[in-house]
Amino acid sequence: MNDRMTPIPFPKLMEWILIEKEHVFGIKQIFKTTSHKYLNLFNEKLEIPCGPAAGPHTQLAQNIIAAYLAGARFFELKTVQTLDGEDLPVDKPCIRAEDECYNVEWSTELTVPEALEEYIKAWFALKLMSKEFDLGDPNGFIFNMSVGYDLEGIRSTKINTFIEGLKDASSTPIWHACIEWAKSHLQAFQCIDETYLLGISSHISSSVTLSTLHGCPPDEIERIATYLLKEKGLHTYIKCNPTLLGYDFTRTILNQMGYDYLVFDTHHFEHDLQFDQAVPMLERLIALSNKLSLTFGVKLTNTFPVQITRSELPGKEMYMSGRALFPLTLSLAYKLAHTFKGNLNISFSGGVDAYNIKGLFELGIYPITFATTLLKPGGYNRFYQIASLLNTSKEVPHKPIALSRLYTFLQTTYTDTHYTKAIKPLPARKIESSVPLLNCTFAPCQKGCPIEQDIPEYIRLVGEGQYLEALKVITLKNPLPFVTGTICNHTCTTKCRRNFYEEEISIRQVKLEAATQGFDALLETLTPPSIQSPHKVAIIGSGPAGLAAAYFLARSGMDVTVFEKRKALGGIVRFVIPDFRIANQALYKDIRLICQYGVKFELGREITSLDALKSEGFQYILIATGAWQPGHLNLEGDVPLNVIHFLEQFKSDPSVLNLGKNVAIIGGGNTAMDAARAAKRVPGVENVYLVYRRTKRYMPADTEELELALKDGVLFKELLSPQQFKEGMLTCIKMNLGHPDASGRLQPIPTEEKVNLPIDTLISAVGEKVDTDFFKMNGLPIDTKGFIIHDPFTTELLSNTFVIGDARSGPSTVVSAIHDATLAAKTILKRENLIFSSIPTSTHSLRTDEVYSKKGILKTNGSVEDESIRCLECDKICECCVDVCPNRANVTLDVEGKKQILHIDCMCNECGNCTIFCPYNSAPYRDKFTLFHTLEAFNSSTNSGLFVADFTTKAIKLRIDKKISILHAHELDDRFTLKPFILALFNEYAYLI
Structure with a gap:
């Protein structure tokens, strides 16, 4: 394999054109001039x-x-x-x-x-x-x-x-x-x-x-x-x-x-x-x-x-x-x-x-x-x-x-977002897996979701106005459709292939629309299941992780009790996240959904002993206590207000807060953005500064949260590292950006210059910690940073004792909490011989013409229902490497009803464009099955692929995963998973050889 292209002889070129006719060289919509x-x-x-x-x-x-x-x-x-x-x-x-x-x-x-x-x-x-x-x-x-x-x-x-x-x-x-x-x-x-x-x-x-x-x-x-x-x-x-x-x-x-x-x-x-x-x-x-x-x-x-x-x-x-x-x-x-x-x-x-x-x-x-x-x-x-x-x-x-x-x-x-660059660097679009030789089609958005929601399916259903069916699909894996439909960090959209057209599908909004329109009808269909297991489950904490685990377990027939030390359910979502981001009514609707499955709740009861719960007959215990402890800020002088305490006070009654005119938030994450936006809404506050030692481009907060903070008038003080807060003055060291660190962010390097900011109230938002007292009291292992020592591939700490959500790995997201709850619930249900849930069955057949008609068409957001028109239905057809190859070196073969990709070596100049856009962490021109037109090219490559030595006898030299075979195509047996693919190449796509 090399990067030299071999032009197609004219007779071969015309043979290709006359055979393919309606989709020559992968062009699915052939344009005909209608105007004269x-x-x-x-x-x-x-x-x-x-x-x-x-x-x-x-x-x-x-x-x-x-x-x-x-x-x-x-x-x-x-x-x-x-x-x-x-x-x-x-x-x-x-x-x-x-x-x-x-x-x-x-x-x-x-x-x-x-x-x-x-x-x-x-x-x-x-x-x-x-x-x-x-x-x-x-x-x-x-x-x-x-x-x-x-x-x-x-x-x-x-x-x-x-x-x-x-x-x-x-x-x-x-x-x-x-x-x-x-x-x-x-x-x-x-x-x-x-x-x-x-x-x-x-x-x-x-x-x-x-x-x-x-x-x-x-x-x-x-x-x-x-x-x-x-x-x-x-x-x-x-x-x-x-x-x-x-x-x-x-x-x-x-x-x-x-x-x-x-x-x-x-x-x-x-x-x-x-x-x-x-x-x-x-x-x-x-x-x-x-x-x-x-x-x-x-x-x-x-x-x-x-x-x-x-x-x-x-x-x-x-x-x-x-x-x-x-x-x-x-x-x-x-x-x-x-x-x-x-x-x-x-x-x-x-x-x-x-x-x-x-x-x-x-x-x-x-x-x-x-x-x-x-x-x-x-x-x-x-x-x-x-x-x-x-x-x-x-x-x-x-x-x-x-x-x-x-x-x-x-x-x-100059200001059109179609041309301006986003505040932050582009997120990673690829998944970590390598592209397989066969059957590589999948929905990147689904893989980008921690709970792998069946996103294309519910987008299609919402587009058809089938809200109840869409919500059923969502709630098979997600018991918090209102919460996630409102504040999910929607990493699914970072993988959405529509990003390469104009902007991602509004997946979160589509989910919320399904929840809003289908909620009442869904409640009518739900009744508490009969208890299928003699073993009881105790869940400590009623934040997103605890609520999700309760839902999954109770739905499958487990006897579940949630213990919450406060007087209301919801954890961080209920008590900390501001109303301007999510109203309590959204959380209450999700809780109603969970209650339909017969979950029991004990409010105002703080659990301090795992043994006490076991003595009450609970076979399984899930710890979902969240991360409420203040993070440590290395700052001289006065102690700043902790962000969690501030946000709790703000959500409870902002009118009692007296922050003064100038407020500074130290930090660059989503919680810091919440605090800054909340402070802007406190009576008497005139200026809110967000102080961070790097630039906005390298803040950990989501782009959306940064933009909302800017829209609310938060003033960003970039390249400042706080050193001292004393007598209303915040002293910061001015920083420069150096070389990238291990995370890829440019390292902040201190200078000799200092900047003073007059500040009435300083709020620290540098990362919350897990309350380790509970874990220490119960003999559970803690590392030097205050995190639970656990196997990263499981949520089980001890036999039948699980830790989920923020308590497991520190402050994270709602959907990550649901992911943890899913893992724990599946483990428990498997031990109880109970079924987690059924896989949603798609009710529509593959509409290839409709899917292909969307390719190459730029269209910005309209209504939520219109998002189904924009959705490229990547779970049905991908062919991204085919689309983006200028030379048409990647082609689609229909093999036994499935779309498969063939790479043609002699048409490729290794420009690398397919590598950029393949949703896998792969280079299709190297990693997909390759047709070689010369033995020299075959021998100089490591690609899985074949060289046809004699078309009449179907003599081939074949390499699969570096193993070489010399045989005739009719000698392929079931040991060769590519047998149907290779036979189709000879029988239906011979003009490519």
């Missing part, structure tokens, strides 16, 4: 002014074909230069696109002659497909060549042959090969005859985009453009760099939008083309093009160079694109358009997607090309929505460019 409006560009007709940028999506013929099928009609072919093929070193992986995108390659990895052949093959294939499949006008698309990077190279024989071959391919061997194949296979077509074939134009491209390297001198750029216009007669666009905006502007805008972590200096800004050099050069070239009756313009923009500081990709410098680049590119578009009073042709690429393309086009900016959005899940299928938007646009693009509208559009981008 055309733009005139380069004296050619253009149906839709968008397509793939010069990049990974225009390198191979199949890439261009896939883009056309999905809706693209303008193709900026990948840049060629004299340095090509194996002489061009490209570090791999070369793409990283989980949010804004980065790459470390810039021109075709093929040889220039190979690139020429690929583009001619793609052109000819599109001429055949557009006519045969009635996809649009066969003359309604444009190929735009891209060359670089200096005049000497562009004038070389190699590049000149490439340019002339695209201007007129009629004398090239590949053109004749395409014609001859089509003539000999006319019987395979219904709408194509020899007359049509002979009428296919061999003039493939009459335009060029000039790409220059950073630092290219202005006079060199002008010489190249002049050469392309005068000597080659090509309509010419010059690709410009974002560095034309200047360092100060660029740094300010990126910092303002949350990209302050990007590292770059003034080097490129000083050595690249300057704006005051660009304007007179463009004026001269415009005049020249007008004289020659050719089109001239600028292509905005190149990717933006930044330093590699965290091993994001190999090397020292990478190139940024995607949503972070859009505001910069639009800024440059406005600056140039304003200078030329709108009379400058601007082609646009840089963070464009379905959200902004229509606005750009109607301003008069086109053609528009894409790369980053196509690298994300949905892949080429994203063109369908984009093309539909432009195909149905009734507004004629402005000429000259509409400057006032462009300015208004630009101003919105």
Whole structure:
């Protein structure tokens, strides 16, 4: 296995197309032009002014074909230069696109002659497909060549042959090969005859985009453009760099939008083309093009160079694109358009997607090309929505460019959350498991939930208005639907694949809607079960862990009593979490649900002895006492108010609190955010400061909680480490951030500088502890940090004695408490030969067309019920690695009714994009079953896969988990779990071999 791609011969390419027809190269929604409006560009007709940028999506013929099928009609072919093929070193992986995108390659990895052949093959294939499949006008698309990077190279024989071959391919061997194949296979077509074939134009491209390297001198750029216009007669666009905006502007805008972590200096800004050099050069070239009756313009923009500081990709410098680049590119578009009073042709690429393309086009900016959005899940299928938007646009693009509208559009981008960066780093999207060779489809949201809620199922049911059924699905694993539907930290959403489209599914809100709408009906269906065991269960504590354990055990027929030392149930949720986050009524509804199963409660009774409970006949004891003890803050001077005590007082009666005007919270977790927001609501408080030794980006609090605190007006005092609190003055040491620690957060490093803050009340929120007195009194082991010493893989401390929730491992979340309760309940029920619960049975069949219709479609939140439309139903179909591969090297096979993934080695250049988006902690191009087309490639790889030595006899060389077998496919027996997969490859997908 290596990173060199092997182009598909034209006959094989057409065989693939004609066999697959309705889903060629994984394109599930094939776009057909419905409008007969055309733009005139380069004296050619253009149906839709968008397509793939010069990049990974225009390198191979199949890439261009896939883009056309999905809706693209303008193709900026990948840049060629004299340095090509194996002489061009490209570090791999070369793409990283989980949010804004980065790459470390810039021109075709093929040889220039190979690139020429690929583009001619793609052109000819599109001429055949557009006519045969009635996809649009066969003359309604444009190929735009891209060359670089200096005049000497562009004038070389190699590049000149490439340019002339695209201007007129009629004398090239590949053109004749395409014609001859089509003539000999006319019987395979219904709408194509020899007359049509002979009428296919061999003039493939009459335009060029000039790409220059950073630092290219202005006079060199002008010489190249002049050469392309005068000597080659090509309509010419010059690709410009974002560095034309200047360092100060660029740094300010990126910092303002949350990209302050990007590292770059003034080097490129000083050595690249300057704006005051660009304007007179463009004026001269415009005049020249007008004289020659050719089109001239600028292509905005190149990717933006930044330093590699965290091993994001190999090397020292990478190139940024995607949503972070859009505001910069639009800024440059406005600056140039304003200078030329709108009379400058601007082609646009840089963070464009379905959200902004229509606005750009109607301003008069086109053609528009894409790369980053196509690298994300949905892949080429994203063109369908984009093309539909432009195909149905009734507004004629402005000429000259509409400057006032462009300015208004630009101003919105600087604060639009579609382009700004979240306060905190992206969470981990992957699960820890490795991808299996077969049956890899699963719902990442479900795996991201500590109790593995059946999320796609209840989202679908809510979308259908089946609230009772949805709530039944939820409460099989979750007895606190109102609490978790309100304050769950919803880690499920961090795994949601919709994050790579626009924003996660509102899973928590859907759950709450199911609970709200289905609660009364569910209560009517519930009756206390008969007691199925002679053994009683005692649960100490009525927080989320204790309540959940009581629910699971009582539901399955256990006699359960919950002991609570306070006069009300609910623990931290009831007494500490503020009302503005969750009202007591939500908790009470969940408690009503638990009561329906006959759980008994003893309030106002504090348990101090496990032996006493055992003497009362309790066979099983669950300790769920929470974490109520104050955390330790190493601070000189006065003792601060503990956050738990403060929040208890606030929830009980905020009017009795006298905090003064200035309040400071020390800490950066969710509890600190609660305290800060609560303090803002206390009468008399004017300023609330949240003091933390790192920046917001590295606070442990959830992004949502940080944003709510900011919205409430909490003032963040970052990079301050409290040292002393005395006589109303908080003295802090100013910190700097150093290198990452083991957690990946940048380490705070103290400076010599100190900062004083006048504070009336100081609240410590540095992490609560478990009350260890109870454990010590009962002889239970405690470590030096005050945590229970226990096996991390079980909740059982002693025989039939369990510890769950915060008492087990310190302050955590409600859903983690339910997880602990689940583990303990399952252990007990297994000993009692009782069933925990049944697995929910899906009531709907797989609707592949509906699922596929969602791929690539960007759609923001609507109603809660609409979330089922946005849900990608990953539990049914994944194919993420198929979507995101530019080269179509991952394909889907239907094997015995299941979707399986095959990796095709010769089509892969190891760009690494599938690695980024695979929900497993894996690289599909290495870890999925691979088809090798040469024995050399098979032998040089460690992938599980096969090489077909003889197709007729089905002789294969097979490797599974590093074990090699040489045999014939018909000799496979049941020892080979991949037998059906391999036989399907021969019998149904032979065209892939």
